[in-house]
Amino acid sequence: MSGLTRFSVLPLSRMTRRLTDVASGRAVPDLVIRDVRVLSTYSERILPGREVWLAGGRIAAVKPAGSCRDGSAAAYDGKGAILAPGLVDPHIHIESSMVTACAYAEAALLNGTTTIFCDSHEIGNVMDVAGVEAMLEDARAAPLSIFLTVPSTVPATSPRLETAGGDLTAEKIAGLFDRWPEAVALGEKMDFVPVTMGDERSHAILAAALERGRPVSGHVYGREFVAAYAAAGVTDTHEAIDRDIADDMLEAGIWLFLRGGPPTTPWHSLPEAIRTITELGASHKRIAVCTDDRDADDLLHFGLDWVVREAMRAGLSPEQAWSMGSLHGATRFGHDGEIGGFGGGRRADLVLLDDGHKPVTTWYGGELAVEGGRITPVLDQALSARWRYPDAAYHTVRLPAAVKLTPDLPTGPVTAHAIRTVLPGILLGHVTLDLEPAKDWQAHFDRHGLCFVTVVERHGKSAGNVAHGLLSGFTLRAGAVASSVGHDSHNIIIAGTNEADMHVALQAIAAAQGGVCVVRDGRVTAMVPLPIAGLLSDKRVTEVAEEVRALKAEWEKAGCSIPYMGFNLIPLSVIPEIRITDKGLVLVPEMEIVPLFEPAPAA
Numbered sequence: 141m142s143g144l145t146r147f148s149v150l151p152l153s154r155m156t157r158r159l160t161d162v163a164s165g166r167a168v169p170d171l172v173i174r175d176v177r178v179l180s181t182y183s184e185r186i187l188p189g190r191e192v193w194l195a196g197g198r199i200a201a202v203k204p205a206g207s208c209r210d211g212s213a214a215a216y217d218g219k220g221a222i223l224a225p226g227l228v229d230p231h232i233h234i235e236s237s238m239v240t241a242c243a244y245a246e247a248a249l250l251n252g253t254t255t256i257f258c259d260s261h262e263i264g265n266v267m268d269v270a271g272v273e274a275m276l277e278d279a280r281a282a283p284l285s286i287f288l289t290v291p292s293t294v295p296a297t298s299p300r301l302e303t304a305g306g307d308l309t310a311e312k313i314a315g316l317f318d319r320w321p322e323a324v325a326l327g328e329k330m331d332f333v334p335v336t337m338g339d340e341r342s343h344a345i346l347a348a349a350l351e352r353g354r355p356v357s358g359h360v361y362g363r364e365f366v367a368a369y370a371a372a373g374v375t376d377t378h379e380a381i382d383r384d385i386a387d388d389m390l391e392a393g394i395w396l397f398l399r400g401g402p403p404t405t406p407w408h409s410l411p412e413a414i415r416t417i418t419e420l421g422a423s424h425k426r427i428a429v430c431t432d433d434r435d436a437d438d439l440l441h442f443g444l445d446w447v448v449r450e451a452m453r454a455g456l457s458p459e460q461a462w463s464m465g466s467l468h469g470a471t472r473f474g475h476d477g478e479i480g481g482f483g484g485g486r487r488a489d490l491v492l493l494d495d496g497h498k499p500v501t502t503w504y505g506g507e508l509a510v511e512g513g514r515i516t517p518v519l520d521q522a523l524s525a526r527w528r529y530p531d532a533a534y535h536t537v538r539l540p541a542a543v544k545l546t547p548d549l550p551t552g553p554v555t556a557h558a559i560r561t562v563l564p565g566i567l568l569g570h571v572t573l574d575l576e577p578a579k580d581w582q583a584h585f586d587r588h589g590l591c592f593v594t595v596v597e598r599h600g601k602s603a604g605n606v607a608h609g610l611l612s613g614f615t616l617r618a619g620a621v622a623s624s625v626g627h628d629s630h631n632i633i634i635a636g637t638n639e640a641d642m643h644v645a646l647q648a649i650a651a652a653q654g655g656v657c658v659v660r661d662g663r664v665t666a667m668v669p670l671p672i673a674g675l676l677s678d679k680r681v682t683e684v685a686e687e688v689r690a691l692k693a694e695w696e697k698a699g700c701s702i703p704y705m706g707f708n709l710i711p712l713s714v715i716p717e718i719r720i721t722d723k724g725l726v727l728v729p730e731m732e733i734v735p736l737f738e739p740a741p742a743a
Contacts, residue, residue, distance in 0.1 A: 144283040144522040149197035149505040152478070152485050158486055162193055162200035169193040169200055171506065172208045173490070176218035180208055181467035181481045184459035192223060193318035194488045196355030197506035215509075218492060223384070225481050226254030226460050226489030226502065227444045230469035231289070231328070231357065231378045231397045235262035235277065235625075235675045236433035236705070238668060238688070242274060242526035243448050243681045245284035247436070249519065251443025252499030254285060255479050256487035257469070259327035259357070261291035266536050266673040267308035268294075269316065274529050277319055281527040283504060283519060285489070287473065289357050292345050294338070295534035296628040297713045298329050301731065302721035304629035305536065305599035310344035317352050321667045324473050324576055325349070328359040329374060330628070330714045336368035346373050355473070356611050361715065362729075363388050370394055376472060378430050383415035390422055395472050397430040402438050405564060405705055407431075410450055417456045428468040429461075435705060436677075436684040437692070438604045445499050458497055523680065533672045533734065535633075537624060537653045540604030545594045545634060545642040547608035550575055553740035557725050558610040559718050565706020570718035570727065571612055574740060576690050585637065592618045592639075595711055596632045596646065597722035598624065598674065608736055611635055611710075617699035619660035620645040626676035626711040631722045633711055635700075649674075656704055658694040666694035 148401035152159075161167035169270040171194040173377065178187040179350035191207060193200040208215075234244050234256075242260075258279075263271035272291060277523035279286035290313050295304035317323050326349035329335055334342045349356050350373050359382070360366065366388045378393035380386035386396055398414055401407025410429065416422045429447045444465055451461035469482030480488055488506035489498045504548025509519040549555075553576050560569030573588050584590055590610045593678045597605035620636030622645035632649055636659075645659045648667060668687045670677055677684045695704050713719045713726045720726070 141352055144504070144507055144518060145281060145508070146285045147280070148507070149487055152198065155196050155198060156485070157201045159195055159198060162195040163484055167195070168210050168213050168336045169208060170195050170214065171212050172215045174215050174217050175205055175220055175225060176223040177220065177491070178202055178482055179222050179224040179459060181459075181463040181464055182483070183351060184457070186222065186459065186462055189487055192482065192490070197488050198311055199482060199484060199486050199488050201484055208652040221500075222493040222497070224491050224493055225254050225466045226479065226491055227448065227465045228469035228480055229253055229256040229444045230376070230428050230472055231430040231595055232256050232258050233262060233433055234258050234260065237439050237668055237681070238438050238675070239436055239528070239681045239684050240526055240672070240676055241278040241284070241286055242282045242523065243679070244439070245282045245679045245685070246441065246519070246523050248284055249502050249504060249597065250440065250499070250513070250515065251445045252491035253444045254502070254504055255287070255470070255475070256284065257287045257289055257324070257473060259289045259291060261294055261327055261628060262625070262630060262675050263673050264291040264294045264306045264308055265628050266305040266675065267533065268308065269312050270532070271306065272316060274533060275676050276322065278527045278529070283509065283522040285479070287324070287670045288320065288323045289325040290323050290349070292327045293330040293628075297731065300601060301713050301723055301726050301733065302629045302711070303597045303599060303602050303605055303631065303723070305601065307523055310341070310348045313345055314348040314352070317348065317354060325354050326356045327380070328357045330359045332358070332360040332365055332369055332714070333731060335372050335693065336365050338735060343372070358394065359714070366392050378432055380413040381409045382412045383419060386413040386416040387420055387422060390416060390426060396427045397469075398427060398451065399430055399432045400450045401432065402442045405433075405438070405703055407433055408564070410447065411454055414451060414454045414456075424460055426468075427464055428472060429464050430469070433705065435539075435688050436681050437521070437688040439681065440685055444499070449497055452497065459463065461495070478664065493703060526678075529672050534653055536673050537598050537647070537650050538600030539596065539598055539650050543596055543604065543606055543646065544594075544645065545606070545636070546581070546592050546639045547736055549581055550577065550737055552577060554737040555740050556610055557718065557734050558590065558612045559720065560612040560712065561614045561702050561706075563702060565702035565709060567716055568710065568718055573612075589613055589615070591635055591637050592642065593633065593635045594642065595626060595719060595720050596634070600631050602722065607722050607724045609720040609725055610736070615699045615701040615702055619658065619698060621658050621698060621704070622646060622649055623656040623704065623706065623708050624649050624654040624670060625656060625708045627709050629721065630674060631711065633707070635707070656691060658698055660690065660698065665692045715742070
């Protein structure tokens with residue numbers, strides 16, 4: 141285990157005498173960060189002419205500049221820059237970054253993020269409790285403070301609608317809470333329709349958290365569901381996609397996590413949802429910002445600091461926006477006595493900002509981890525000793541021997557249920573198409589703008605389930621694209637114009653035990669291998685980011701109308717209007733399976 145972890149700083153209960161001695165001037169600070177303007181998240185002011193005294197990885201005191209006259213104290217010259225508390229991301233999925241928790245820490249610290257609250261439901265969907273606990277062990281070894289919101293909806297719906305590798309029951313979730321102190325909340329309760337309809341399993345899972353005093357995180361679409369969802373005990377959500385539902389949620393007592401995603405992804409809802417503050421006059425006191433999902437490339441360029449600056453661009457002051465990026469997330473989970481501000485005794489997770497409020501230098505637990513935008517040798521050493529996942533995590537793609545990847549060509553007139561892809565890719569449209577007999581599939585593709593989409597069960601838990609569908613508007617020119625990150629059951633999803641290239645993509649993923657790839661003319665033109673649970677790479681984040689950039693270039697060259705992270709959502713069977721899982725086409729919110737083809741209506 142790395143020497144630089146969350147546990148490198150002693151608990152406050154063991155440090156109070158030392159910290160009071162330093163704050164009172166009876167002992168010398170370990171470090172004085174001199175000549176800074178302190179961004180106070182408590183009063184939302186910039187306090188000029190300050191210095192910060194550190195001891196044992198914690199803040200002993202914030203003093204007027206020049207207060208420490210003991211020449212033996214180590215000093216760091218802030219040169220008048222703004223010093224802010226480290227950022228706190230209240231809702232993320234590490235797996236979306238395709239790297240381990242240890243590797244994720246590098247990008248997080250470069251972007252000034254020192255604490256995250258992650259929901260590991262992706263690896264839970266693949267490996268059940270063993271996957272969640274493996275990620276927790278990984279998190280404990282990481283040079284980052286990582287807390288868990290226990291996956292609540294594994295599978296996302298039910299075995300009737302999809303096949304997952306995991307099945308996290310109320311009893312298993314209770315066990316995770318009882319065994320792991322860092323399990324601080326219940327993760328996003330994605331099955332909002334069953335919750336609001338009183339589903340017994342869903343409410344047993346809510347009870348497992350609530351009876352232990354753990355808060356419940358949410359995921360809901362549709363204003364009509366908000367009241368019942370709040371009544372079920374849900375007290376935060378990151379899925380406020382517009383001003384009005386955001387306002388409803390606030391008034392229902394639900395914390396808002398405004399999600400900022402790169403504009404090219406499906407996750408950039410902050411500009412609309414923040415209008416509850418800027419247009420309707422709501423207070424920001426129960427609003428935080430989050431990233432939710434980032435691939436390795438975007439993680440380096442669009443971290444939580446970028447989301448904070450997006451809030452500034454939307455009209456909030458830097459002090460308000462930074463508070464929403466640090467103190468508010470900490471407060472939501474009851475950690476504001478430890479992180480999120482400059483109070484005495486808090487962890488020395490600190491960030492020095494440039495004039496554009498971009499992190500330049502980061503201290504993690506008082507250790508200089510990033511300086512001048514580059515990781516330090518201390519952090520590099522910690523990142524070089526990443527925790528290794530158990531062998532079982534490297535063998536999770538189990539495919540049937542023979543797989544038919546395309547549907548039979550209809551011999552008579554039929555009505556086809558197709559999935560319409562629309563930017564940014566979260567919501568998918570349900571279209572019905574009248575197909576007349578044709579000599580081949582290409583005739584249908586040309587006429588209606590279609591391609592194949594297929595989901596293959598990869599956990600070895602069915603008789604080789606394969607579901608066929610049609611995508612409308614995906615604009616794939618030729619070849620195939622495929623991914624083992626098919627949310628949330630993480631079966632393999634393939635889109636293609638021909639079965640041969642689709643098979644090449646499937647076999648490439650099987651050989652690598654997971655990944656995302658692009659295929660053209662029988663050749664893999666780009667691939668990000670993901671051998672850990674079919675979700676994670678075992679490389680450094682910078683290496684994976686290079687692979688992701690190459691994948692994005694080939695993805696765009698293939699003509700795909702939505703980015704690959706939006707493509708990964710096509711099997712996500714809890715978001716309207718239509719999805720495809722290994723069981724078939726699922727209508728949402730009806731939660732019904734419909735056939736790909738139905739007899740055409742009589743003339």
